Amino acid sequence: MEKNKTHIFLEFKNLKIVFSAFNSKFENKYRNTINIDFFNKDILQDLSVIIREQIIKIEKEIGHFINEINIILDLNKSINIKLNIFKKKENSKITYDDIKYLIQDARQQVVEQNKDLTILHIYLENFYINKIKKIKILNSFNADDFSVNLNFICYPKHEIADFKNLLVKNQIKINKFICNKYLESFMDKSLPRELQSSHAALKTIMGLNENEVQMVPKIIKNKGFFERIFKFFIK
Numbered sequence: 528m529e530k531n532k533t534h535i536f537l538e539f540k541n542l543k544i545v546f547s548a549f550n551s552k553f554e555n556k557y558r559n560t561i562n563i564d565f566f567n568k569d570i571l572q573d574l575s576v577i578i579r580e581q582i583i584k585i586e587k588e589i590g591h592f593i594n595e596i597n598i599i600l601d602l603n604k605s606i607n608i609k610l611n612i613f614k615k616k617e618n619s620k621i622t623y624d625d626i627k628y629l630i631q632d633a634r635q636q637v638v639e640q641n642k643d644l645t646i647l648h649i650y651l652e653n654f655y656i657n658k659i660k661k662i663k664i665l666n667s668f669n670a671d672d673f674s675v676n677l678n679f680i681c682y683p684k685h686e687i688a689d690f691k692n693l694l695v696k697n698q699i700k701i702n703k704f705i706c707n708k709y710l711e712s713f714m715d716k717s718l719p720r721e722l723q724s725s726h727a728a729l730k731t732i733m734g735l736n737e738n739e740v741q742m743v744p745k746i747i748k749n750k751g752f753f754e755r756i757f758k759f760f761i762k
């Protein structure tokens with residue numbers, strides 16, 4: 528990740544949109560709130576103009592062009608799906624592939640059974656070795672059985688498509704959709720309230736949330752045993 532990269536966030540709330548920019552040192556470089564009347568029939572056209580105007584202002588403030596943003600959704604429309612994934616090993620070694628395939632299978636189940644939803648986050652709630660809850664585990668271990676409780680935070684697929692279409696009009700790529708409900712669990716309460724969501728979102732963008740599953744198959748095998756699946760295991 529670029530050391531001095533500026534990360535742009537659009538936070539959609541029920542009656543307003545918050546535009547903010549942070550650098551990789553967590554310094555707030557821009558913030559502006561626009562009140563929105565979502566009952567306005569021409570809202571999509573209005574939003575497109577508002578976003579374009581704000582992007583231009585942010586570019587002037589930070590001194591370079593913006594080609595991607597992150598969207599924080601705080602509209603109370605997220606859906607949580609919880610799954611327990613289980614592997615019986617009969618005192619065999621639990622391997623990297625065991626964990627990877629369990630999570631991939633769980634994700635596939637959610638995708639196949641919820642075709643109208645898009646998964647925004649997958650995070651680890653807890654795990655068990657031989658049905659005993661553990662705080663941490665070694666990089667490799669033997670067990671009769673192993674299970675992980677996962678929480679999938681999803682969002683209506685058609686609304687995700689609407690957001691993408693809105694930004695395409697402004698020639699802006701969406702880097703990541705982030706659910707505010709997920710951010711609430713690790714917001715820094717010592718910060719001013721108006722900065723808490725975007726600050727926590729930046730942690731997500733930078734991969735600093737230890738309990739979030741990071742599924743990057745092409746990269747994982749070049750890393751440590753669990754390093755790119757979830758950092759929670761090796762902290």
